[in-house]
Amino acid sequence: MTLLEAERISVDLGGRTVVNQVSLRAAAGQLLALIGPNGAGKTTLLAALAGLRRFRGSVRLRGRPLATLGRRERARVLAYLPQGHIAHWPLTVRRLVELGRLPHLAPWRTPVAADRLAVEEAMQRTDIAELAERPFDTLSGGERARVMLARVLAVEAPLVLADEPVAALDPYHQLRVMELLRDYADSGAALVVVLHDLTLAARFCDELLLLREGALVARGPADEVLSAVHLAEAYRVTALRGEHEDQRYVLPWRRLVAEESGDA
Amino acid sequence: MSRVVDADVRRGRRVIVVLAVLATGLALAGLLLGPLPLSPWQVLTGLIGGDERLALIVLEIRLPRVVLGWMVGASLGLSGAALQGLLRNPLAEPGILGVSASAGLGAVLALYFGLAQVSAWALPLCALGGALLATASLAVLATRDPNPLGLILAGLAVSSLAVALTSLALNLAPNPLALSEMVLWLLGSLRDRGLNDVALAAPFMAAGWVLLLSAGRGLDALTLGEEAARSLGIGLGGLRAQVIGGTALAVGAATAVTGAIGFVGLIAPHLLRPWLGHQPGRLLLPSALAGAVLLMAADLLVRLVPTRQELMLGVVTALIGAPFFLHLLLRGRRTLS
Numbered sequence: 300m301t302l303l304e305a306e307r308i309s310v311d312l313g314g315r316t317v318v319n320q321v322s323l324r325a326a327a328g329q330l331l332a333l334i335g336p337n338g339a340g341k342t343t344l345l346a347a348l349a350g351l352r353r354f355r356g357s358v359r360l361r362g363r364p365l366a367t368l369g370r371r372e373r374a375r376v377l378a379y380l381p382q383g384h385i386a387h388w389p390l391t392v393r394r395l396v397e398l399g400r401l402p403h404l405a406p407w408r409t410p411v412a413a414d415r416l417a418v419e420e421a422m423q424r425t426d427i428a429e430l431a432e433r434p435f436d437t438l439s440g441g442e443r444a445r446v447m448l449a450r451v452l453a454v455e456a457p458l459v460l461a462d463e464p465v466a467a468l469d470p471y472h473q474l475r476v477m478e479l480l481r482d483y484a485d486s487g488a489a490l491v492v493v494l495h496d497l498t499l500a501a502r503f504c505d506e507l508l509l510l511r512e513g514a515l516v517a518r519g520p521a522d523e524v525l526s527a528v529h530l531a532e533a534y535r536v537t538a539l540r541g542e543h544e545d546q547r548y549v550l551p552w553r554r555l556v557a558e559e560s561g562d563a
Numbered sequence: 564m565s566r567v568v569d570a571d572v573r574r575g576r577r578v579i580v581v582l583a584v585l586a587t588g589l590a591l592a593g594l595l596l597g598p599l600p601l602s603p604w605q606v607l608t609g610l611i612g613g614d615e616r617l618a619l620i621v622l623e624i625r626l627p628r629v630v631l632g633w634m635v636g637a638s639l640g641l642s643g644a645a646l647q648g649l650l651r652n653p654l655a656e657p658g659i660l661g662v663s664a665s666a667g668l669g670a671v672l673a674l675y676f677g678l679a680q681v682s683a684w685a686l687p688l689c690a691l692g693g694a695l696l697a698t699a700s701l702a703v704l705a706t707r708d709p710n711p712l713g714l715i716l717a718g719l720a721v722s723s724l725a726v727a728l729t730s731l732a733l734n735l736a737p738n739p740l741a742l743s744e745m746v747l748w749l750l751g752s753l754r755d756r757g758l759n760d761v762a763l764a765a766p767f768m769a770a771g772w773v774l775l776l777s778a779g780r781g782l783d784a785l786t787l788g789e790e791a792a793r794s795l796g797i798g799l800g801g802l803r804a805q806v807i808g809g810t811a812l813a814v815g816a817a818t819a820v821t822g823a824i825g826f827v828g829l830i831a832p833h834l835l836r837p838w839l840g841h842q843p844g845r846l847l848l849p850s851a852l853a854g855a856v857l858l859m860a861a862d863l864l865v866r867l868v869p870t871r872q873e874l875m876l877g878v879v880t881a882l883i884g885a886p887f888f889l890h891l892l893l894r895g896r897r898t899l900s
Contacts, residue, residue, distance in 0.1 A: 398783060
């Protein structure tokens with residue numbers, strides 16, 4: 300089932316076209332990686348898909364145009380994880396995860412059993428149950444990332460858009476978070492995730508979308524998208540490649556300087 | 564696991580009950596104590612108008628003072644908690660941000676230009692307008708510059724300007740009587756207020772409370788930042804309008820009857836965080852009660868401590884609040900900048 304259909308999305312920021320005619324679709328069970336160099340428009344595209352930026356083009360959630368969904372209705376279908384794992388107040392972990400239930404709570408109603416269950420399950424999945432009563436400001440970076448992911452999972456939305464969920468995490472926690480995202484997709488959700496690590500994208504995602512200067516350069520399986528030509532054009536790097544346990548890895552190795560780029 | 568949540572909720576209720584008991588106790592003390600201490604029976608007699616002299620003391624002097632102390636304290640505490648949540652700034656408060664001073668300026672201008680003589684509603688409405696203007700401009704500033712200290716500085720600028728303009732109006736005041744009347748708006752006091760003042764301010768304050776108390780969910784969501792809050796189905800424009808409008812109504816009406824009283828909105832939420840945590844929505848109602856308790860306690864102090872001239876309530880809250888503000892500034896310097 301197609302959960303997200305975006306047709307020719309363009310976003311203008313300050314007179315400049317930051318995202319240019321990008322189309323994509325995500326179906327249940329799919330984990331898509333949005334990759335590309337800094338400034339390629341990944342974050343802007345993701346925010347536009349979440350309805351947080353003005354855009355041209357059309358976005359449909361479960362076949363319905365984004366604009367026709369009410370705010371709360373949209374929030375139940377689509378969960379969005381912004382960059383940076385921000386909490387302005389040092390709430391306890393449980394209170395933060397509970398915020399994911401806001402789209403389900405009627406005004407003035409307190410959480411019901413289903414809400415508590417969703418919160419517990421999200422904390423179990425992300426392995427933070429034992430941190431439940433800890434204030435956010437006492438957590439490590441890896442713990443914070445998992446708490447914010449749990450907050451997003453607690454929404455129980457069929458579509459999740461996550462902006463750099465593994466940024467600034469150590470390798471162990473990068474793998475941990477990617478496994479969680481994969482796991483959530485396998486349970487029937489569709490995910491679009493902004494990533495910088497090409498190997499993580501290749502290993503964990505079903506499809507890669509490569510953005511460059513706001514336009515979609517390539518989309519498809521990792522083998523095609525992470526070709527030498529694409530890496531040279533979009534990232535201006537050459538990469539080492541290999542295979543281990545039947546999975547591909549791509550390791551950016553050398554920068555292409557301007558005069559060399561013609562030879563590459 | 565759900566027992567933990569219940570314990571948390573129960574603790575919140577306990578704090579509310581304790582604060583309500585304290586507020587009631589202080590209100591009773593406010594009726595009983597004074598230059599002429601009364602017995603509960605005498606207060607009751609006065610309330611139902613059984614004795615003319617007692618009725619004068621209770622109905623005309625003490626009851627308005629107690630009720631206003633309660634309402635104004637609650638308005639300030641609630642506005643402080645809501646502003647801190649909206650601006651995500653633990654130093655935000657109607658006094659420090661210049662909302663109270665701007666409301667005072669509105670009131671003084673209504674007096675200065677004689678509008679107050681035209682209609683009884685002119686003064687509170689002008690105070691409300693001043694509060695609205697200050698809150699809205701600060702909210703605009705806050706969205707442009709996310710630096711919390713920048714916002715506090717902007718608030719100090721707004722406050723200084725409002726106080727300067729108020730002082731200008733005092734300088735140019737047509738007669739000494741008007742002058743003494745206008746000084747009140749700079750210093751703040753619950754003295755010599757009547758039940759008609761209560762009736763004038765109550766509808767605005769109540770409307771403000773409703774707006775502020777219903778902003779809890781949105782303020783909670785803002786903990787995660789504006790984009791995450793929007794993605795959770797919160798309409799930010801509506802939330803901002805709600806908190807700005809609610810603050811203007813509550814603080815504007817409060818200032819219109821008692822003058823600018825600072826720091827209650829800063830202290831109330833801070834005192835509660837060790838017990839209730841930092842979730843903005845959970846702090847709203849308790850902060851209102853704590854504000855009422857603080858202001859009534861301060862007013863009781865003002866009334867009972869023998870001084871040559873009765874102290875102005877706003878002076879007392881500033882004497883307690885300013886060092887507290889300094890303490891927060893020094894403690895939070897690292898996290899704030």
